[in-house]
Amino acid sequence: DVKVTQSSRYLVKRTGEKVFLECVQDMDHENMFWYRQDPGLGLRLIYFSYDVKMKEKGDIPEGYSVSREKKERFSLILESASTNQTSMYLCASSLYSNTGELFFGEGSRLTVL
């Protein structure tokens, strides 16, 4: 089975702190994604990566950056956390194919005080 692991299930940070959310997948998937999930808004794409060191902005990249130094690892970085970034963050991966099924991690719930 595909396993996507997010390093932290729950985080509490203060405004202005730098936050790292880590995601690792074990199925050699080319594509990796970071989504933000908010009630009533569904999932919105922050960034995605289709190869090592490659990244593309999603729909809401402002205030975020990403890093993909190794194929299996995709990190989301909040350079200076703000209260409006309090949310659930979901990492996902998929094969480089047209079928497009996403495999998700369990999510990281971030609270910024």
Next chain:
Amino acid sequence: AQTVTQSQPEMSVQEAETVTLSCTYDTSESDYYLFWYKQPPSRQMILVIRQEAYKQQNATENRFSVNFQKAAKSFSLKISDSQLGDAAMYFCAYRSPNTGGFKTIFGAGTRLFVKA
């Protein structure tokens, strides 16, 4: 831009009964994929069912089936013989291989409650 709309924020169903979750989407593409994902409480999201737009036959996975109406841009999910374990958030999603790279677009979700 493509959009996905789920008009039912919440639904409830009696155990063993059938429930249908609605989803509509907007696209100018002819080649795309549609998905229903399930997110149980405090657990990871998983794929329930997938439909390729070029296939006229509705997809079925055990108790889960879809009603895919391409002209109407409608993609509903039917859950038969509902079980307590079906209680979850359900997300309808769209992906086109031709535009937006590999981006998957999600609806706002429908929370399904199952009553014993």
